[in-house]
Amino acid sequence: MSSPMPFDFFAPCPRGLEAALAAELAEIGARHLAGAGTPPLEQGAQVPGGVHFRGGWAAGMAANLHSRIASRVLLKIAERPYRNEHDIYAFAAEQAWEKWFSANETLRVDLTAIKSPLRSLEFATLRVKDAVCDRLRSVSGARPSVDTAQPDVRVFAFLTASECTLYLDTSGDPLFKRGWRLDKGAAPLRENLAAGILRQTGWAPGTPLYDPMCGSGTFLAEAAQVALGIAPGVDRRFGFEKLKQYDIASWQALKVAAIDAKRAARASHPDDLLIFGSDISGDMLIKARANLERAGLPPLPLKQLDARAITPPSTMPGIIVANPPYGERIAVRGRGPRGETRERERDADEGFRRAQPDAADAEFFHAFGDALKQRFAGWRAFVLTADRKLPGQMRLRESTKTPLFNGALECRLFRFDLVAGSVKAARADKADDDAAKR
Ligand SMILES: C[S@@+](CC[C@H](N)C(=O)[O-])C[C@H]1O[C@@H](n2cnc3c(N)ncnc32)[C@H](O)[C@@H]1O
Known part of the structure; x- marks a missing residue:
């Protein structure tokens, strides 16, 4: 997919670093997206634990590749008010997940909530997982399997007291995993x-x-x-690489530039x-x-x-x-x-x-x-x-x-x-x- 359509992204980060992440995202937009023919990276609100931003695929991919502070980059699928688990199931089942991945990919669903009235968040998580699986079965005849350790695709649900937001993770392994740590040491800092x-x-x-x-x-x-x-991400892979659609041409340009920069740094x-x-x-x-x-x-x-x-x-x-x-x-x-x-x-x-x-x-x-x-x-x-x-x-x-x-x-x-x-x-x-x- 090469359409430069803007998406809403959310980048979670360690609490206390929201302003630092916002400043970093602004730099990434200016340094790696200027003149790329894609929508720029537009800053959104800083909220406790992360920063919202808007942009095309290139913005999401550049944030994955270049952000040192974000923990992940999540792509917003939809948001809607809810009252109970039934609403959440119906909402998740309506989304066209088949646009992004097939039943051949393994799945993991995570849910976080602030002030949610629901009694069991574990049950709500199961309902989201069921909804995604049922949706894929209804359109393709097959259900994806769940793999909590090494899933191909991760779906995140975020609940406030009254709103449910669904996200697709574009990072895969959390971004603090740069791909170079050989041994964890006693207490390494993330x-x-x-x-x-x-x-x-x-x-x-x-x-x-x-x-x-x-x-x-x-x-x-x-x-x-x-x-x-x-x-920071030059040596690792990202979740979006497993999705059915992402902007491959922009990704190749970003990745080649990062590999060249690393080579030049070593040669200097x-x-x-x-x-x-x-x-x-x-x-x-x-x-x-x-x-x-x-x-x-x-x-x-x-x-x-x-x-x-x-x-x-x-x-x-x-x-x-x-x-x-x-x-x-x-x-x-x-x-x-x-x-x-x-x-x-x-x-x-x-x-x-x-x-x-x-x-x-x-x-x-x-x-x-x-x-x-x-x-x-x-x-x-x-x-x-x-x-x-x-x-x-x-x-x-x-x-x-x-x-x-x-x-x-x-x-x-x-x-x-x-x-x-x-x-x-x-x-x-x-x-x-x-x-x-x-
Ligand atoms: C919490 S760890 C630091 C982790 C480090 N920032 C990292 O990311 O791996 C504390 C470090 O202090 C070192 N340490 C403990 N006592 C020390 C001392 N008296 N002088 C210098 N280093 C010491 C330990 O060997 C350990 O590597």
Whole structure:
């Protein structure tokens, strides 16, 4: 299908990143669709958890290929008021699903609801699934099978108190799956959350970027791909490729341009992207290196270091970004009783059951805060954590805190401006606070 008819799309994203996603979508429209002879990408409303936009197939496909922040791109099929499951079944059964896929494709239906009066959302989901299957059987004589793990086609239903919206997913696997992650690491950050945080920091290529608890390298890979102009989706496939109709000519043009850009980035042999990482765990650094390579990136300077011992990796001040361990384990690196180098994990017996930070964490964050204050004057540090007391533990006062959701976990992105003399300033702030409390 090559008709440039405009569609309504909805791009869900981690909560807290809606404005960042809207800005990114505007850039994608301007950079990848201008002059393409298709309708432009028109911004719609930002709502909690996503952004609406409008455009032709090319807009939906470009968002899939180039958005670092969206979790998916959903194509709106129809919207209608409902009162009960019967209305939802009838509404879903009326839609011409056969235009998009056949009974040979496997199907998965998901439903989310806000303030829906229905008693069982599970039952409502089943009714949507039945309606889609019954519709295909009535027009083709065959019912699609359900496959919840690796479906060919996904249908999403969204219920408010009175409206039901049906969407067809155009992404397939969620977009944070870039196709380069080899090993999950202990607690990797989702790629789209990392990319959204990078945008929130105001970082731009050419400014030094340092993640001192880089784990599997998510921030580093996202930043390096941005610096080199490598599209996040260049190495993966998308759900729309399985649909009966999409704009194949526009897709080929978009994909070829992305592959060429990746090739050009590799050929340019960039030797100094000013993107640095360190982690206490040598194993994590091995994973990070493998991930960077699979993401089509040149090797980046990575060091095995305790975050309390970090020093600036560049003379030019830049941006520190990190998501420290939370409710898990903070490793401690140092000299053992016989002078041997040791790397141990506290709380190994408690493992991941421990959910609240404790005194040892406080000690670690105090020392980490000191390292920033004493050695990183002129830098800005951004720390993502679910622990609201982190600035106090680091003995630093945040300049901003932005609520962000890491899955279901409500977090804050704290920003610290590390000015020369901030140790003194922080002490003075604390003295003021203490005086105010008295
Ligand atoms: C939540 S993970 C970070 C995940 C990372 N952003 C990613 O996407 O893979 C926290 C990281 O902190 C590291 N870490 C724990 N204690 C540390 C310490 N004392 N110094 C430096 N890194 C430490 C862990 O090895 C782990 O990789």
